[in-house]
Amino acid sequence: MLQAVLWDFGGVLTTSPFESFNRYEHANGLPRDFIRTVNATNPESNAWAQFESSQITLGEFDGLFREESAAAGHPIDGKQVVALLSGDLRPRMVEVLRICKQHLKVGCITNNVKAGGGSRLARDERRAGDIAAVMELFEVVVQSSVEGVRKPNPKIYEIASQRLGVELSRCAFLDDLGVNLKPARALGMSTIKVESEEQAIDELAALTGLEFPAPA
Numbered sequence: 001m002l003q004a005v006l007w008d009f010g011g012v013l014t015t016s017p018f019e020s021f022n023r024y025e026h027a028n029g030l031p032r033d034f035i036r037t038v039n040a041t042n043p044e045s046n047a048w049a050q051f052e053s054s055q056i057t058l059g060e061f062d063g064l065f066r067e068e069s070a071a072a073g074h075p076i077d078g079k080q081v082v083a084l085l086s087g088d089l090r091p092r093m094v095e096v097l098r099i100c101k102q103h104l105k106v107g108c109i110t111n112n113v114k115a116g117g118g119s120r121l122a123r124d125e126r127r128a129g130d131i132a133a134v135m136e137l138f139e140v141v142v143q144s145s146v147e148g149v150r151k152p153n154p155k156i157y158e159i160a161s162q163r164l165g166v167e168l169s170r171c172a173f174l175d176d177l178g179v180n181l182k183p184a185r186a187l188g189m190s191t192i193k194v195e196s197e198e199q200a201i202d203e204l205a206a207l208t209g210l211e212f213p214a215p216a
Contacts, residue, residue, distance in 0.1 A: 002190065002208060003170040004105035006160055008151075009112070011176035012194045013094060013134060014087035024084055030074050035081060038069050047078060052111045052144045058082065061113075082113060086127060094134055096201055096212045103210060107140035109160050109173070111150045111180075140164050151180040157187055172207055174200060 010017050021035040031037075039048040047064035050056045056064065058079065065078030100106050135141055140163040144150035147159060161168045169188035175181050181191040190207055194200040201212050 001170065002104065002172055004107060004161075004164050004166040004172070005100045005204070005208070006107045006109055006157075006164075006171055006173045006189075007097065007138075008173075008175040008177075008180065008194075009108055009110040010085070010087055012090075012174050012200070013097065014089050014131075016176060017085045017087055020084040020087065021081075024080075030076075034072070034074060035069075035076070035084075038065070038072050038076075041068070041072070049150065051078075051113050052150045053148050054114060054145050055148070058114070085113070089127075089130055089134065090197055092215055093197055093201070094137075095215075096204065097134070097137055099210060099212055100204075100208065101137055104208065105164050105166055106138055107142065107160050107164050108135065108138045109142045109151065109156055111144040114145045151175070151177075152183045154183045154187055157184055157189065172204070174204065 007013060018033075018036060022032060024030075025032055025034050039046065043049055047056070047061050047068055050064070051058075051061040061082070062078035065081060066075050069076040097106060140160055142156055142160045142163070144156065147156060149155050149159075151157075157168060157173070161171055164171075167188075168184075172190040172192065173181065173184045174192045174194055175184075176194040178193055181193055185191050192200055192203045192207070204210075205212050
């Protein structure tokens with residue numbers, strides 16, 4: 001029986017940062033998905049992986065990403081990429097989270113980065129406040145920048161389930177990246193790949209047996 005729902009943040013509860021990447025690429029004459037390609041090259045040891053697990057500082061990431069992107073043909077400062085990360089909250093998905101919280105335990109597993117005084121989850125104070133309010137809904141928040149381990153490392157899922165006090169086989173997990181869902185399934189979790197908001201909510205309703213009314 002399902003006891004908990006775990007959520008990725010960016011691309012699930014907010015719009016995807018990939019959309020921001022694509023807009024930047026289009027505006028600057030870069031190949032579509034260029035930034036994603038750089039981030040996916042040597043994914044266990046590249047600048048992005050090191051930054052998300054807090055092995056390097058923002059300043060170090062800035063230079064390393066520029067080197068990696070230059071080697072791929074188009075130099076981009078790492079700080080520019082960080083500035084593109086914050087998406088807009090999806091109000092209906094947040095409401096679905098609230099409904100889940102009434103019936104199940106809820107937690108968040110997010111790969112994120114530290115910039116300045118803390119984790120960069122919003123572009124400005126208003127968004128930071130809105131996102132903080134959503135984060136308070138979770139009983140457990142597991143962040144790669146805090147734990148020093150990132151998805152898809154199985155350890156991060158184990159940390160979340162242990163802190164929730166729920167076996168992995170009793171957890172569902174939503175993420176927009178298949179690479180992060182594969183190890184979750186291998187650990188016995190039920191998984192949903194978020195390809196669209198409507199599709200993900202329909203699958204979550206089928207999995208949990210809960211009703212998520214459409215907005216009026």
